[in-house]
Amino acid sequence: GENVEQHPSTLSVQEGDSAVIKCTYSDSASNYFPWYKQELGKRPQLIIDIRSNVGEKKDQRIAVTLNKTAKHFSLHITETQPEDSAVYFCAPRRGSTLGRLYFGRGTQLTVWP
Amino acid sequence: DAGVIQSPRHEVTEMGQEVTLRCKPISGHDYLFWYRQTMMRGLELLIYFNNNVPIDDSGMPEDRFSAKMPNASFSTLKIQPSEPRDSAVYFCASSPLAGGPINEQFFGPGTRLTVL
Numbered sequence: 001g002e003n004v005e006q007h008p009s010t011l012s013v014q015e016g017d018s019a020v021i022k023c024t025y026s027d028s029a030s031n032y033f034p035w036y037k038q039e040l041g042k043r044p045q046l047i048i049d050i051r052s053n054v055g056e057k058k059d060q061r062i063a064v065t066l067n068k069t070a071k072h073f074s075l076h077i078t079e080t081q082p083e084d085s086a087v088y089f090c091a092p093r094r095g096s097t098l099g100r101l102y103f104g105r106g107t108q109l110t111v112w113p
Numbered sequence: 114d115a116g117v118i119q120s121p122r123h124e125v126t127e128m129g130q131e132v133t134l135r136c137k138p139i140s141g142h143d144y145l146f147w148y149r150q151t152m153m154r155g156l157e158l159l160i161y162f163n164n165n166v167p168i169d170d171s172g173m174p175e176d177r178f179s180a181k182m183p184n185a186s187f188s189t190l191k192i193q194p195s196e197p198r199d200s201a202v203y204f205c206a207s208s209p210l211a212g213g214p215i216n217e218q219f220f221g222p223g224t225r226l227t228v229l
Binding site: 032034043044046051091095099100101103104105106109112 | 144146155156158159161163168187188204208216217218220221222
């Protein structure tokens with residue numbers, strides 16, 4: 001199957017700073033790259049995604065960048081706020097297994113006020 | 114649409130008992146997924162269905178676990194007999210046809226299972 005790794009596993013930042021989480025994957029045929037956010041006690045929810053024909057996508061304070069050659073994509077959060085504190089999961093999709101996402105182990109982000 | 118519905122939200126049972134978790138996906142979605150989440154193992158895919166047909170059950174831990182999807186609007190995950198190590202949050206998720214304009218998996222609120 002797809003080998004997915006996220007780094008770092010935990011990240012602490014001061015409010016207003018930027019945060020970057022990196023996800024590496026193994027299948028060069030992967031074609032869809034989402035990031036999910038899970039707040040404490042809640043369900044995972046999609047916050048941003050990108051397809052393989054796009055290098056970068058932004059939505060207000062969050063952005064995702066993709067490097068298909070190196071097989072990694074990253075989540076960027078600028079001007080962090082305490083409500084950004086959550087676990088973030090990358091979940092690339094292989095081209096051969098339509099529908100299924102391969103979730104990473106998650107990154108616990110803590111934003112200190 | 115009310116989103117993905119799961120029941121019960123909490124279940125406490127004793128070791129050896131049968132547990133049945135239920136899920137109603139979003140209407141019109143083609144895929145249904147069952148996940149288990151624990152601190153130790155993270156978010157694990159147990160099984161997923163496409164148009165009510167099981168596609169991959171390689172994540173099902175052992176024969177004590179079984180899942181069915183008798184129709185497009187209902188799925189069950191059954192554990193018989195349950196063991197303390199089955200304690201976890203079980204999520205059901207659904208998504209539309211892959212390759213279409215929407216690829217998001219929509220998660221239900223989860224069932225928190227505690228086996229004593």
